[in-house]
Amino acid sequence: MIAVVGLVLGVLAGVLTTPVVPTGVEPYLPIAVVAALDAVFGGLRAMLDRVFDDRVFVVSFLSNVTVAALIVFLGDELGVGSQLSTGVVVVLGIRIFSNAAAIRRHVFGA
Amino acid sequence: MQSAERPGAAGPEDAAPGVPAARDAAGPPPGDPDAAGTPRDPAPAGRPAESPERPDTAPDGGTDPPPSPDGVTDAPADGTAQDPGRAPSGAALLRAALWPPRATRSQLVVAALLFALGLGLAIQVRAAGSDDTALRGARPEDLVRILSDLDDRTARLDDEKRQLEAQRTELETSSDQAEEARRQNEERERRLGVLAGTVAAEGPGVTLRIGDPLGVVGADMLLDAVQELRAAGAEAIQINEVRIVAETAFTDRNGGVRLDDEPVSAPYVVRAIGRPQDLEPALNIPGGVVQSLENDSASVRVDRPERVTVDALRPTELPDYAQSSP
Missing domain, CATH: 1.20.5 (Single alpha-helices involved in coiled-coils or other helix-helix interfaces)
Known part of the structure; x- marks a missing residue:
């Protein structure tokens, strides 16, 4: 419950305060957000699997975000940034889908 | 949950069916190693919620395979498959997780991370929604392409x-x-x-008035006068109310004069527009129009008024068949 409240508070803060993101970080923000979404779905599934551990969740969340941003950064340096970010988004999207399928099986039993 | 308190009540004698009830951090019920061994109870903890259709892929958040040595995860106990109805469903689990709120450490940590996620989500949605900031996040090669x-x-x-x-x-x-x-x-x-002769004209010129009390003036004499005026540079001529142009016909008929079949009678007034200094001498030259008319006992007077108006018009005749060609 407190986690959901945290998510809602974050969205509200982002909408209301309209913070300015530094220009250097800006290209990596969408990828980082998708990676964090992937981590959150994985955490939800782990909770339903009763294997949830906050330490693992924190580590996976941060490492997902960092690795995704790093991959995109590396792609930018190599000149294949847009292709690589597309690949990252595809991979993360597949993972999100599979996690969502597992969650669905848990919650709806189908 | 309803079985959570059973390990306490479960004596060693009825532990055999109650093994799946082992839950939470309970681990194997202490003091019944023989009873626990009956349904091949796994060593770390029996997890009744492990559904038999659990996929083999790693659940994230754990990011580790199921048979992890981690103390929290465990292998699915095959002994639990005999009693899945006792396990709370995923929906009930979700509900239990949502309410009542528990301010545990993990909840707070996850709340902090989700706060960051929501922040990034809102920022990104807002940035992607607005046009002017769309360029700010673009890559250099995209910018170069847009620029070109x-x-x-x-x-x-x-x-x-x-x-x-x-x-x-x-x-x-x-x-x-x-x-x-x-x-x-x-x-x-x-x-x-x-x-x-289709438009009226006005300008300097002379008027020639021919009185003819005896009826001696014929068409030839008028034609002489007109030709003399034309030779002297007259541009527009009219006699009485008839405009004189190139194809005007002068005819004698029944003792009278007809111009273009229009009967005219004395006194004949010839109005001519032209340079008066040329026209008047042309009429008055010896042996010219005026002299010969006077010889025929007609009275002639030449005036040079300020302005001579030639306002008799000929109808505009458009050709029926001929058309102008460039």
């Missing part, structure tokens, strides 16, 4: 502008030329109209 696109477009529009300007200049000059041509045409039309 804009350059191309600018060049195209410049070309178009130049063409249109040239076209406008052309149209303006051509309309000027058309205006000039129209003006010249009107001017020519007026001149030709004066010559053809």
Whole structure:
């Protein structure tokens, strides 16, 4: 419950305060957000699997975000940034889908 | 949950069916190693919620395979498959997780991370929604592409502008030329109209008044006068109310004079527009029109008024078949 409240508070803060993101970080923000979404779905599934551990969740969340941003950064340096970010988004999207399928099986039993 | 308190009540004698009830951090019930061994109870903890259709892929958040040595995860106990109905469903689990709120450490940590996620989500959605910031997050190569696109477009529009300007200049000059041509045409039309007798004319000139009490003046004498005036440069001539042009016919009929089949009678008033200094001497030369008329006992008077008006008109005759060709 407190986690959901945290998510809602974050969205509200982002909408209301309209913070300015530094220009250097800006290209990596969408990828980082998708990676964090992937981590959150994985955490939800782990909770339903009763294997949830906050330490693992924190580590996976941060490492997902960092690795995704790093991959995109590396792609930018190599000149294949847009292709690589597309690949990252595809991979993360597949993972999100599979996690969502597992969650669905848990919650709806189908 | 309803079985959570059973390990306490479960004696070693009824532990055999109650093994799946081992839950939470309970682990194997202490003191019944023989009873626990009956259903092949796994060593770390029996997890009744492990559904048999659990996929083999790693659940994230754990990011580790199920048979992890981690103390929290565990292998699915095959002994639990015999009693899945006792396990709370996923929906009930979700509900239990949502309410009542528990301010545990993990909840707070996850809340902090989700706060960051929501922040990033809102920022990104807002940034992607607005146009002007769309360029700020773009990559250098995208920016270069956009810039070159804009350059191309600018060049195209410049070309178009130049063409249109040239076209406008052309149209303006051509309309000027058309205006000039129209003006010249009107001017020519007026001149030709004066010559053809279809428009009235006014200007300096002379009037020749011929009195004919004896009826001696014939068409030939009027024609002589007209030809003398024309030779002297008269531009528009009229006799009485008849305009004299190139094809005017002078005929004698029944002792009278007809001009273009129009009977005219004395006194004949000839009005001619032209240079008066040329016209008057031409009429008065010795042996000329005036002298010969006076010899025939007609009275002749030549005036040089300020303005002579020639206002008798001939009808405009448009040709039926001939058309002008350039």
